[in-house]
Structure formats: C-alpha cells, structure tokens
Amino acid sequence: MSNIKVELKKNQVDKIKEICKSFNNNPGELINALHKVQSTFGYLPAEVQEVVSQEMDVPLSKVYGVVTFYSFFSMIPKGKYPISICTGTACYVRGAETVLQEFKKELGIEVGETTADGKFSIGCLRCVGACGLAPVVMVGEKTYGRVSPEMVKDIIKEYNE
C-alpha cells in the first residue's frame, strides 16, 4: 500500500479505537470516522487503516478502496503548511494555472508532494466557492484571494519566518 513503514504507538492505536467507538463501530459511518482519524493524524497510512478495519469490522480492502476513492483522504503526510490551489473553472479562467506553476517552481515540488523539510505541500482543490476572489489559494485554513504569480514568493515567505 505504501513504502513508508509507520510504527504506531499504543496511545495512537488507542486513539483510533476511541474514534471508531465514538461512531459505535458502525460500518455505515466509515467515512465520518476516517475524517476524524485523518484530522487527528494528518493522514491515513496503511497501518492506521488496518486498525480502523479491525475496529469497524470492514475488510481492509474496502477501507483502502474508500481512502483512495475520495480526494480528501491522503496516504502521505501533508506539509506543516498545506498549500491548496483552487483549480475550479472560475479560478482556471482567471489564471490559476500560472499561479500553480509558480508555486511548483518556488518550492521545487509537484502536486501531491511535500518539501524535504516537511514544511509545505502542494495540492489542488476544486472550488472553495469563493469565485469572486478568483484565483484562490488556501494555506492551511487561511484563504488568499486574487492571487497573481508575483504574490507567490511573499505568501511562502509569510510561513518561512
């Protein structure tokens, strides 16, 4: 499933079990449970999925199937400051592509990758619904509107200090 081997500590396993239990280990709540687990761990490596599978009594293949189906779930850790560039239609028409290229160039990583220092990762998302501010970039929870390629350096700098 993934090359990186993750050793889960006992308290981490307990945490996952606790989350699954809060959904009554109900297989119908698998997606809600995965949301919660991901927001706790930051991502969903194979080892985490194994615990969820056992607790909720859902075959591991199905958990993996769900995790890989939805773009919101990730099996690789995101950066400390995840950068998401909206590539919805409204942002695309107003130049999101050039902004994305600039981020890739500045950070030297591709979409879906994380910088070596673990600080930044680049992702694309489809429409945050702030089309009036297109093109839109999100860093963590913060939204930047009307972003131009020239602004990219300054945005990164904000988080490098």
Next chain:
Amino acid sequence: MSDYKLHLLVCGGTGCKASQSELIYENLKKEIGNEGLSDFAQVVRTGCFGFCEKGPIVKIIPDNTFYTQVKPEDAKEIVAEHIVKGRKVERLLYTDPVAKKTAGSTREIGFYKKQVRIALRNCGIIDPENIGEYISRDGYEALGKVLTELSPADTIKIIKDSGLRGRGGAGFPTGLKWELAAKSPGNEKYVVCNADEGDPGAFMDRSILEGDPHTVIEAMAICGYCIGADKGLVYIRAEYPLAIERLKTAIKQAREYGLLGNNILGSKFSFDIELRYGAGAFVCGEETALIHSMEGGRGEPTLKPPFPAVSGYLGKPTNVNNVETFANIPVILTKGAEWFSSIGTEKSKGTKVFALAGKINNVGLIEVPMGITLREVIFEIGGGIKNGKKFKAVQTGGPSGGCLTEKHLNIPIEYETLVAAGSMMGSGGMIVMDEDDCMVDFAKFFLEFSVEESCGKCTPCRIGNKRLHELLDRICKGNGAPEDIDRLINLSYVIKDTALCGLGQASPNPVLSTLEHFRHEYDAHIIDKKCPAGVCKALMTYEIVPENCVGCTACARACPVGAITGERKQIHKIDPKLCIKCGACLERCKFNAVIVN
C-alpha cells in the same frame, strides 16, 4: 430584528470572510460601543449578499446604503459619519462602471435590479446563527401550517401545482418525486438533502446553507411529513467548514425550539436531521452514488431503476433533493402554488440561482426569474465583460454542460431551451469567457476534470474520457490530424450513449458544443498549427522585430535556455528550436521588440 433603529449588516460568507469581514464586524461593534449607540444600532453578521466581486460588503438598513470593498479601518468613518451624523461615506458607495455614478441604495444597483429572490430571500438579511431572526421572517410558519392544517397528500398537491422542478440539474418535478416516495411501501423512509455541490464555479448551495440554514431544515421536515419519514440526512461537502458549522448550530437551535425531535409542535410527527460528510468526489452529486457514499462506501453510481424513491439509503425509500430546491419549499407553502407558478415560464416555474464567474465584471450569486435571457444576465446584472473585452462564450451547467455563444444570448433561460441549445441548466454555474480564451483548451480543461472525477466503474467514462482528453491534448500541442475531429465526435457519442450515470453521459458535452460553435478554432489548431486566442503554448512562436530591437541584450540575459543570440547594439534573434516559450524575453524587453505569434 427588534427595537434597533439601524442595522449594519456585514457579509459573513466565505468570500467576504476571506477578505477580513470578521474584523470589520468586530471594529463596527467596537466603534458603535465607543459612541454609546449600542441600544440604537445593531451590527449583524449575515450570509452572502451575492455581490462577491465587490466584497467585503456592509449594508445599512433601513436606508439600504450599500458599502463595497470595505476595509477594517473604514469602520471608524462609517460609524462617525453615517451612524452618528447621518452622512453617507461617498468613497465606499458602489459606483456604476458604465454610468460612473455612485448608488445611494441597493435599488439603484444594476446587479440587483432584475433579481427576484425566493431561495435567497433571507441571505444577507438575517443572522443565520439566530433562529429568532428566521422566525421573524415567517420562518417555520409553513411547517406549522402543514402539521396543523394539511394532510401529506394536500401538501404534495401544492408542491405539484407550483410546478417546482429540481434545482440540482435534471429538473425532475419535485412534487412528483415526493409523491413517488410517499407511495412507496415501508415504515422506514429517509429524506436526503444533497449539499455535495461539486460543480466548480457554483456556490449557491453553500451560500444558502451559510446564509439561511433554517430554511433547509424546515423544508426537510415538511418533506419528511409528506413522505412518511422521521429521519433526514444532509450530505455536505467537507470543503465547506463554515456551512457545516452554521448548519450544526441551526439544527441545535431547532431542537431546542421543538421544531426538530419528537412530536413537533405538539403533533404526532417526529423528525430529526443528521449530517454526513462528503470527502471530495464530484460523482457523489449523482443520487445513487451519494447514497452509497452515505452508507460508508465508495461513491459509485448504480443503474436506475430501482430509483431511490423505492430503494435508496439502506435499501429503504429515500427522497433526495438539493439545497436550492428545498429552499423554495417553505415560501411556496406560505404564499401558495399560484403565486409561485405566476413567476417564470410555462414549463419552468419560479426562479433559478446562478453563480456568475469568469471574465465578467460582477462576479457573484444571483437569483432571477426563469425565462430571463442570457443577455440580461451577462450584460445587465453581470455588468458585461471585464476590461472591455469581447464576449465569446458562456458555459452553463458545470463541467458537463455546454458552451453557448453570441447567437444564444437572446434565448430565454429554461430547462428545455438550454438543452435544445446544446447545454443544460445543471446546478447553475455560469462561467463567462472572453476573446482571450481558447475553446479547445477550455474543452480540454473540462475533460481533464471528467477524467479525474470519473469513478472508474464503467468503461465508456473511464477509458473514453481519457481518450478524448488525449486527443484534445494532442491538438493543443500542435500534433492534431484532420481525422481527429471525426474521432472526437464518434467517441463523444459512444460515451453519451453508453455511460452508466448522468456524469458520464454528459461529460463529452463541452467537446461537442465547442466543436459545433467553434469548429474554426479546432481547424486553426490542426491545420494552421495556430492558437487564435494565444493560449496554447506549444503553438506560439516568439520573434524579435528587427526594427524595434536596439541590441540592449536584456532578453538574451533573461533567456533561461540561451535561445537568444546577438551582440551588444546588434539586432538579436530567437532560435525557435531552443525556445521553451517561457515569455521571459517578452517581459524584459522595454522596446516592444519581442512579439508572440
């Protein structure tokens, strides 16, 4: 909205929040407090006003003053001038881009003139986190009326008579859908609200949930009463944290007021609502896929029949409507079917919310009566094309809709007319394109979307769209062959005819509609190897105009691949074989000597 003489409404929608509207709200409150006017003027954080282009927005009622692009530091002046002295702050008023006149109130603003707000009636007017404000605007009156005066069958009849059709895309008559679910045998049924607004560029559902969450709760309870369900589920995108928060708050308040829960308003009817989160899959907007996702699985669609009305969530009869459809229900029941059906056209009743975006002056959310023309929407409400450019096309219906052109501008907007013109209503996204947009590239952009979002279950969509994308990519790179046009057309029809769900069947629409209306652009790419709009990089060539070149060497120094040669004070030259078309030379040249063909 009690005894206050003045209300300062601050937009708290996602767009305005991203431009510091929260701080504006805080500052206004502070300033009003400093002036000792806290009993006289009230600051309210509302939902979206729709005019996102000019955000953040502060509206003052009762005089309807509309301040645009307000900054947090403007709060002091607004309070000192407008609230204390009664003088409007001229510099923050909206200025009409054509007439160059400032608008004193919203009634004078072109963006609002032709709008009729039914689904958005409370957005930007009430505080969405205060159930009292919703109730004061006739909220929950419809639920009360239905539970005390009407039978489920009577209620369904009113919805049927109103002519309301689903606002999520296909336009299926809502009353009929409810009737089918009501007639399905079974004691356990479900009401589902589809809030998985996946169309990029459409944000009406988000705005309704953020600005008026109670209307959706009320409508779902009414639907539950009609079909015999005691449980409702809202399937909402995880990308909408603010909408989720406001909905949660609203559900909690409704429970406290006895408007959700057991024996609502003393009747025998019980109903409650739970949230289910999407996880970023466009296909989950399709109702069968949505149901599978709610059950905790992969959101893959299944063949219909059986329809969800017969076998839906957990195999039980389920009624699925989208947010905007639900938002119409309470008003129809308080004002009557006749009132609703008097708005709109013969086959499309009421209003539709559209999200205007792209190369248009007034980006935002609008609600207009059915039957209005595209021209009125784009040029009157939307304020025309940005930077005085020429209108080229408008894409309606999201990624799987079609492009409409100049010649369609006068057709009335209805479900049927849009389909006849080769597009569709969809959820109401409207992306405007100008002369600088390449239609082949645009079709490719949408196919890329469909390829990424295809769930992979059926072959035509999974492989077919991938092939379409490859063909378009080849054409954009200048490697297209004349036969590619026929290949595109044939493959598009195969996908349309054989894909399993609505998403797959509609995915070739952008290709077919651009081929029909912009065939010359395809030909230019394939035969002349040129991109008329100057978008497709591979088809561009950079050249130096000898007459303008002074030999300053700036371009040669800027070129990252050493493609430019020439001595100081000599005319320079670009080697097209080495050039990577990055545009660095064009940016650097001060003498207009570099041109792009």
